[in-house]
Amino acid sequence: MRKLGRYLLEDRLGAGSFATVWKAYDPELDTDVAVKVLADNWASNADVRERFLAEARLLRRISSPRVVRVHDIGVQDDRPYFVMDYVRGGTLADSIGQCGPAEALRLAAEAGYAVQVLHDAGVVHRDIKPSNLLLDTGRTPAAVLVADLGSAKRLADASGLTVTTGTPAYMAPEQAFQTGGFDGRADVYALGAVTFELLTGRKPFGSGGRAHLTPEQASKSSPPAVPGELQVPKAVGALLRAALSADPGDRPGTAREFADALLSRQAGEWTPAGSARPSRLAVWLAAVVTFLVAAALTWWFR
Numbered sequence: 529m530r531k532l533g534r535y536l537l538e539d540r541l542g543a544g545s546f547a548t549v550w551k552a553y554d555p556e557l558d559t560d561v562a563v564k565v566l567a568d569n570w571a572s573n574a575d576v577r578e579r580f581l582a583e584a585r586l587l588r589r590i591s592s593p594r595v596v597r598v599h600d601i602g603v604q605d606d607r608p609y610f611v612m613d614y615v616r617g618g619t620l621a622d623s624i625g626q627c628g629p630a631e632a633l634r635l636a637a638e639a640g641y642a643v644q645v646l647h648d649a650g651v652v653h654r655d656i657k658p659s660n661l662l663l664d665t666g667r668t669p670a671a672v673l674v675a676d677l678g679s680a681k682r683l684a685d686a687s688g689l690t691v692t693t694g695t696p697a698y699m700a701p702e703q704a705f706q707t708g709g710f711d712g713r714a715d716v717y718a719l720g721a722v723t724f725e726l727l728t729g730r731k732p733f734g735s736g737g738r739a740h741l742t743p744e745q746a747s748k749s750s751p752p753a754v755p756g757e758l759q760v761p762k763a764v765g766a767l768l769r770a771a772l773s774a775d776p777g778d779r780p781g782t783a784r785e786f787a788d789a790l791l792s793r794q795a796g797e798w799t800p801a802g803s804a805r806p807s808r809l810a811v812w813l814a815a816v817v818t819f820l821v822a823a824a825l826t827w828w829f830r
Contacts (some may be wrong), residue, residue, distance in 0.1 A: 532609055533602045535563055542659065546570050546678065547580065551614060560614040561599070571607045583677045584610035590649045594642035596662060596675040615673055617665035620722065621658035625729040629760045633790050635663070636723035638672035640787025643719060646674060647712040647783055655679040656718035657698045658725065696739040697721065697731045701746040701774045704739035713776040716786050720751075720771025720779070723790065727754060732772055747774045764790070 530537040535552040541562065542549045552563045564584075570576040581601070587610075588598040600611040620635060627635070639661050646653055653660075653674065660676040679693040694703055700717035702710045724732040731737070738746040751772035754765040767789050771779050780786040 532563060532565065532604055533600075535561060535611065537563065544678075546576060552611075554611075562596075562612045562614045563609055564612065565609040566607050568607060577608060579678065580608055581610075583680070586651065586677050586680060587612070590645065590651070592645045594645045594671070594673055596673050612675075615662040615664050615666075615675075617663035617670060619659045620661040620663060620672065620726065623663065624658060624725055627726070629727055629758050632726035633723070633760070633764065634669070635672055636719065636726055637787040637790040639674070639722060640719050640783045640790065642672050642674040643712075643715050643783040644787065646677075646680070647715070650682055651677070651680050652682075652710070652712050653677065653680050653715050653718075654703065655694045655698075656715050656722065657695050658722055661722070694718075696737040697733065697735050699737050699739050700776070701738050701743065702776060704737070705743045705746070707743060710776070712782060713779050716771055716779050716781075716783055717773075717776075719783060719786055720768050724752075724754070724768055724772070727758060727760065732768075738774065749774065 532550075532552070534556055535554055537550045537552045539551040540548060541551050545567070547564050547566050550563045550565065552561050553559075554561050566577065566580045570580075584598050584601050587596060591597070596615060597613050598610050599613070602609055602611075620639065623632075623635060639656075642661070643653060643656060655676065655678070656674075660674065662673040662675050664671045664673055696704070698718040698721045700710065700714040701707070703714045703717075721732050721737070724730075732752055733749070734740075738749060741749060751769045754760055754768060767780070767786075771786055773779050780789055
């Protein structure tokens with residue numbers, strides 16, 4: 529069995545262009561962990577190495593049960609690695625086609641709340657997809673944690689030009705085409721794509737997403753409708769079309785708003801941003817005025 533520091537590597541959980549994640553065992557703490565190791569061919573690249581270490585620091589800094597935690601960091605044979613919680617239950621990719629509409633919407637809302645934690649910390653993820661959303665079956669009901677911040681960027685820096693990164697199927701047009709910067713609504717777009725896939729088993733614009741179109745084609749393309757046989761509320765379909773809009777201004781303004789809407793729209797309680805939805809104060813004032821008018825009319829005609 530291969531050893532990395534004090535950690536015994538057992539099973540490979542996944543691999544990408546820059547790193548591999550292993551399930552490992554920590555004999556000193558007698559617990560399973562996940563270990564992310566920078567790929568050997570990138571270990572000597574100073575920029576990639578710094579991004580890898582920056583991800584570990586960022587995960588460590590964001591302390592939340594909705595974000596995977598980092599416990600240790602090290603270097604072996606000039607290859608850096610960091611150690612995280614081992615989250616039992618796999619990823620949301622394993623749930624595609626395996627859960628009914630109600631559970632799909634609940635898991636998608638969980639993902640939205642997890643992404644909001646990043647946004648509250650001033651970070652946009654830029655690569656939200658099912659395989660980067662971990663399913664913690666150790667909680668009841670199962671919770672979703674966000675992981676893999678290798679493409680993450682500070683929101684304060686997201687308005688300028690940057691290297692295009694992400695997975696095309698889930699990438700918002702403004703992120704794919706670098707049109708005027710982007711903000712957390714790019715992650716909302718990705719959440720919409722993840723939700724559509726959890727519900728239908730397919731990606732809304734195929735594996736290439738809108739990124740395979742020209743910017744003009746992308747701006748005119750309409751999100752697909754949720755198939756009627758799924759019997760989800762029509763309001764949910766309308767929400768997903770808004771989240772997958774090519775125009776960020778037409779999407780829910782935050783990941784939390786999207787998550788709240790996924791749950792509340794089943795009861796038809798959500799309205800798009802910019803609509804004339806009365807505030808609680810306005811509702812209260814209207815009720816008071818109605819009561820006073822009714823009382824006055826009663827006194828007048830008695």
